Amino acid sequence: MAVLLSTKAHTMQDWKAALLAVDPSLEIRLFPDAGEPAEIEAAVVWTAHDMMELRRYPNLRLIVSMGAGVDHLFRPPGPPPGVPVARLVDTRLTQGMTEWVLLNVLRFHRQDPEYRAQQAEKVWYELPAPETSARHVGILGLGELGSDAARALRALGFPVLGWSRRPKAMDGVETFHGAEGLMAMAAKADILVCLLPLTPDTRGVLDARLIGAMKPGSYVINAARGGHMVATDVLAALDSGHLAGAALDVFEPEPLPAESPFWAHPKVILTPHAASITIPSSAAPQVVENIHRARDGRPLVNLVDFSAGY
Numbered sequence: 462m463a464v465l466l467s468t469k470a471h472t473m474q475d476w477k478a479a480l481l482a483v484d485p486s487l488e489i490r491l492f493p494d495a496g497e498p499a500e501i502e503a504a505v506v507w508t509a510h511d512m513m514e515l516r517r518y519p520n521l522r523l524i525v526s527m528g529a530g531v532d533h534l535f536r537p538p539g540p541p542p543g544v545p546v547a548r549l550v551d552t553r554l555t556q557g558m559t560e561w562v563l564l565n566v567l568r569f570h571r572q573d574p575e576y577r578a579q580q581a582e583k584v585w586y587e588l589p590a591p592e593t594s595a596r597h598v599g600i601l602g603l604g605e606l607g608s609d610a611a612r613a614l615r616a617l618g619f620p621v622l623g624w625s626r627r628p629k630a631m632d633g634v635e636t637f638h639g640a641e642g643l644m645a646m647a648a649k650a651d652i653l654v655c656l657l658p659l660t661p662d663t664r665g666v667l668d669a670r671l672i673g674a675m676k677p678g679s680y681v682i683n684a685a686r687g688g689h690m691v692a693t694d695v696l697a698a699l700d701s702g703h704l705a706g707a708a709l710d711v712f713e714p715e716p717l718p719a720e721s722p723f724w725a726h727p728k729v730i731l732t733p734h735a736a737s738i739t740i741p742s743s744a745a746p747q748v749v750e751n752i753h754r755a756r757d758g759r760p761l762v763n764l765v766d767f768s769a770g771y
C-alpha cells in the first residue's frame with residue numbers, strides 16, 4: 462500500500478524525506494504519479510488538490526490536510542464519502558502563529574506605523590505612552606492557535622477576550638460565544654485578531670457590522686483565511702478612519718492580485734499567507750502516526766469534525 466503526497470512542487474521532496482525519516486518503510490507516491498489507484502491507502506494533501514481526484518482511490522482510508530485549516534477539503538464536492546480527514550496540530554505551527562500575532566499586536570500597540578511615518582519625515586516627537594492594561598485584544602477563535610496567542614498576550618499584560626462557537630472557560634481570558642457574544646466582544650476590543658477556521662458560519666465575519674461595533678481607531682488582524690474578511694468593508698473602515706490599521710496575512714484570492722488596493726494601502730501591513738508555515742519535519746510524526754492508526758483500525762488523532770466543518 463502507498464501514501465499519495467500532493468503539495469507545492471518545492472516542498473514535495475521535503476515532505477517525502479520527513480515522512481520517510483519517521484517510517485522508512487512507507488511507499489510514497491508524488492502526485493500526479495499515483496501509480497495503481499487501488500494501492501493508495503492515505504492521501505496527504507494541501508490546498509490545490511482536487512477532491513474529485515481523490516475519488517479515484519477505492520482503498521483510501523485517510524486524508525490528511527498539510528496544515529491546520531481544512532476549508533480546502535470541504536470545497537464542493539468535498540472529501541470522498543466515508544473517508545476520515547485529519548489536520549495538523551503542531552507546536553511549531555502554533556508557535557509561528559503566536560509570534561506573528563504578537564508581532565502585529567505589538568506593532569500597533571507600540572505605535573510603530575506612526576513612528577515609521579515620523580522617521581520618513583525626520584520628525585523627532587514622542588507620542589503618548591501606550592497603556593498595555595487598557596488595550597483589549599479580542600481573539601476570534603479560541604482553538605489550538607487562538608488559545609496559545611491568548612496566553613502569550615495575557616503574559617504580556619494585555620486584557621484578553623476570546624470568542625468561540627461553544628462556551629469556553631480560559632484562565633485570565635474573558636470569553637464570549639454565539640452571535641451576541643461576538644458583538645459584545647467587538648465593542649470591548651481595541652484589537653481584533655481572527656484565528657477562526659473558515660466555515661459557512663464564519664465566512665465574512667469581519668464585515669461592516671462587526672467593525673462598526675468596534676471603537677473608532679481600533680485595529681483588525683487576520684491570519685485565518687481571506688474568506689473571513691469582507692474586503693470592501695475593511696477597506697471602507699480603513700479609509701474612513703474607523704479602523705486605524707489592519708495586519709493581513711490571508712486574502713481571497715491568493716496570490717493577492719497586483720491591482721488589489723491592499724498592497725499599497727498606507728494603513729495595511731501585509732504578508733503573503735506566511736503567518737505560520739508548516740515545517741514538514743515537525744509535522745511528519747503525527748501524519749505517520751495517523752497512517753499507522755488507519756492501517757490498524759485504531760482511533761485517529763486530530764480528526765476533523767465533519768458536522769462542524771473544522
Ligand code: NDP
Pocket residue numbers: 528529530531554558601602603604605606607624625626627628629639656657658659660662663684685686710711734735736737738771
Ligand atoms: P481549531 O479548530 O483548533 O480552533 C478553532 C476555533 O474557532 C475554536 O475555538 C472554535 O470554537 C472556533 N470557532 C469555529 N467556528 C466558530 C463559530 N461559528 N463561531 C465562533 N467560534 C468558532 O483551529 P486552529 O486554531 O488550529 O486554526 C484556526 C485557523 O487558522 C485554521 O482553520 C486556518 O484557517 C488558520 N491558519 C492560518 C495559518 C496562516 O499561516 N495564515 C496557519 C495555520 C492556520 P470551539 O472552541 O467552540 O470549537
